Amino acid sequence: MPRISVKVDGVTYDDDVEPRLLLVHYLRDWLGKVGTPIGCDTTNCGACTVLMDGSSVKSCSVLAVQADGSEVTTIEGLAADGQMHPMQKSFHEEHALQCGYCTPGMILAATDLLRDNPNPSDDEIRDGLEGNLCRCTGYQNIVRAVRRAAAEMTESAAATDPKEARV
Amino acid sequence: MIPAQFEYTAPTTVDEAVSALAQGGEEAKVLAGGQSLMPLLRLRLAYPELLVDLNRVAELRGVRDEGDSLVIGAMTTHHTVVRDPLVNQHCALIALATATVADPAVRHRGTFGGSLAHADPAGDLPAVTVALDAEMIATGPNGQRTIPAGEFFADYLTSTLQPGEILVGVRVPKLAGWGFHYEKFNRVAQAWAVVGVAAAVRRANGNIAEARVGLTNMGATPVRARAVESAVQGTQAAPAALHEAASQAAEGTHPPSDLHGQADYRRHLAQVLTGRALAAAARV
Numbered sequence: 442m443p444r445i446s447v448k449v450d451g452v453t454y455d456d457d458v459e460p461r462l463l464l465v466h467y468l469r470d471w472l473g474k475v476g477t478p479i480g481c482d483t484t485n486c487g488a489c490t491v492l493m494d495g496s497s498v499k500s501c502s503v504l505a506v507q508a509d510g511s512e513v514t515t516i517e518g519l520a521a522d523g524q525m526h527p528m529q530k531s532f533h534e535e536h537a538l539q540c541g542y543c544t545p546g547m548i549l550a551a552t553d554l555l556r557d558n559p560n561p562s563d564d565e566i567r568d569g570l571e572g573n574l575c576r577c578t579g580y581q582n583i584v585r586a587v588r589r590a591a592a593e594m595t596e597s598a599a600a601t602d603p604k605e606a607r608v
Numbered sequence: 609m610i611p612a613q614f615e616y617t618a619p620t621t622v623d624e625a626v627s628a629l630a631q632g633g634e635e636a637k638v639l640a641g642g643q644s645l646m647p648l649l650r651l652r653l654a655y656p657e658l659l660v661d662l663n664r665v666a667e668l669r670g671v672r673d674e675g676d677s678l679v680i681g682a683m684t685t686h687h688t689v690v691r692d693p694l695v696n697q698h699c700a701l702i703a704l705a706t707a708t709v710a711d712p713a714v715r716h717r718g719t720f721g722g723s724l725a726h727a728d729p730a731g732d733l734p735a736v737t738v739a740l741d742a743e744m745i746a747t748g749p750n751g752q753r754t755i756p757a758g759e760f761f762a763d764y765l766t767s768t769l770q771p772g773e774i775l776v777g778v779r780v781p782k783l784a785g786w787g788f789h790y791e792k793f794n795r796v797a798q799a800w801a802v803v804g805v806a807a808a809v810r811r812a813n814g815n816i817a818e819a820r821v822g823l824t825n826m827g828a829t830p831v832r833a834r835a836v837e838s839a840v841q842g843t844q845a846a847p848a849a850l851h852e853a854a855s856q857a858a859e860g861t862h863p864p865s866d867l868h869g870q871a872d873y874r875r876h877l878a879q880v881l882t883g884r885a886l887a888a889a890a891r892v
């Protein structure tokens with residue numbers, strides 16, 4: 442069995458895995474990271490979205506062996522120093538979830554979107570999240586939450602970087 | 609579901625990949641972005657015994673300038689293609705169409721070569737390569753060969769790649785001074801095209817000097833709308849004339865009937881969308 446070394450949410454794990462093991466099953470069943478749910482068999486729903494080397498991927502369509510040598514961030518690794526990530530906080534404050542099943546994937550896809558485009562329009566937010574399906578909310582509050590997080594993250598970046606504050 | 613068991617190898621050069629594939633024989637399969645193959649494995653619609661993963665073959669990634677043409681490496685991801693400066697400067701149609709493929713997470717892993725080798729008639733990129741007269745570069749146990757895009761797509765989910773061959777790249781002629789548009793009709797975000805139209809247009813003195821039109825999902829393979837291309841040549845670059853020429857878009861096509869639309873509906877769509885695509889490409 443191939444041996445892999447993967448850094449997940451800041452901790453490095455070394456394991457012997459079967460080639461057919463999906464990354465999402467590795468995260469859930471081997472590492473106990475059940476914050477990453479599975480919603481489909483067809484790579485459509487986006488519930489399993491994680492960041493792999495900083496980019497959003499659907500972890501149900503990546504093999505664990507393919508993650509060898511890379512860094513994975515799940516919803517469980519997003520908070521820092523006991524503080525929720527601004528995107529998590531905005532989802533909470535804007536009531537951007539009901540059952541919560543889509544939320545981990547939605548939040549990770551949204552952080553990936555802001556990395557590319559720190560100040561997206563509502564249409565760009567909807568486009569950026571098109572790979573994440575929510576069966577509960579109707580998306581309105583999700584878009585609102587992403588907008589709010591974008592504003593807060595730009596503001597706090599400006600506060601820490603005086604050069605940014607002038608533009 | 610959990611895929612059936614398979615062996616796995618991740619070569620780092622094309623030569624290693626070709627020999628791994630040869631050793632695996634008929635039960636070996638190439639793994640590119642996995643965005644079509646992984647769902648097939650999970651649904652147990654495919655049972656390869658060996659997966660040859662191309663993700664660590666660096667020479668298959670990226671876009672190369674070859675003077676009159678670009679060569680897009682097979683493992684270049686959709687995400688990279690959309691943003692690549694050379695593609696946007698010389699073959700913008702590819703970037704425009706790729707931006708409509710799937711969603712950001714799928715575009716991070718899915719590859720240009722994988723989308724072509726998969727040969728799905730509903731895929732957006734096959735019709736684009738056919739419209740641009742691209743050439744597929746394949747490497748196998750007997751060396752390298754090029755296949756014109758028009759001869760690459762054999763049937764539904766079937767290309768003319770031979771067993772043991774790997775698609776390594778695609779050569780796309782540069783088109784200077786042309787206008788481009790990809791018009792895709794789908795029902796919901798992230799969905800495949802019910803019909804798609806790839807158009808490239810060269811204008812001269814207010815007329816259409818030359819046009820190329822490729823159709824997505826109007827048959828088992830992507831097709832050129834040749835009747836439209838000849839009808840449009842020399843006409844005025846004006847919406848009415850372009851829509852008139854577009855009325856021939858469904859000629860000679862055999863579109864499928866499925867839950868997304870009946871064949872006659874697709875014929876109608878092809879005409880309307882071709883008119884829009886030509887007008888947008890001609891900037892009128």
Ligand SMILES: Cc1cc2nc3c(=O)[nH]c(=O)nc-3n(C[C@H](O)[C@H](O)[C@H](O)COP(=O)(O)OP(=O)(O)OC[C@H]3O[C@@H](n4cnc5c(N)ncnc54)[C@H](O)[C@@H]3O)c2cc1C
Nearest residue numbers: 638640641642643644645710718719722723725731732775
């Ligand atoms: C939710 C979702 C929505 C999608 N929507 C669209 C859409 O709107 N439009 C669209 O065009 N596509 C769409 N796709 C498909 C996507 O574009 C895939 O990236 C593409 O079909 C396959 O590329 P891949 O690199 O993932 O290939 P893989 O899935 O790895 O491989 C696909 C097939 O091609 C073979 N193959 C791959 N690369 C090579 C090669 N270099 N040489 C020889 N054989 C090779 C494999 O063996 C396999 O049989 C969607 C996919 C998903 C999951």
Ligand code: FES
Nearest residue numbers: 480481486487501
């Ligand atoms: S579980 Fe649905 S996309 Fe991964």
Ligand code: FES
Nearest residue numbers: 539541575576577
């Ligand atoms: S909150 Fe229930 S699926 Fe999105």
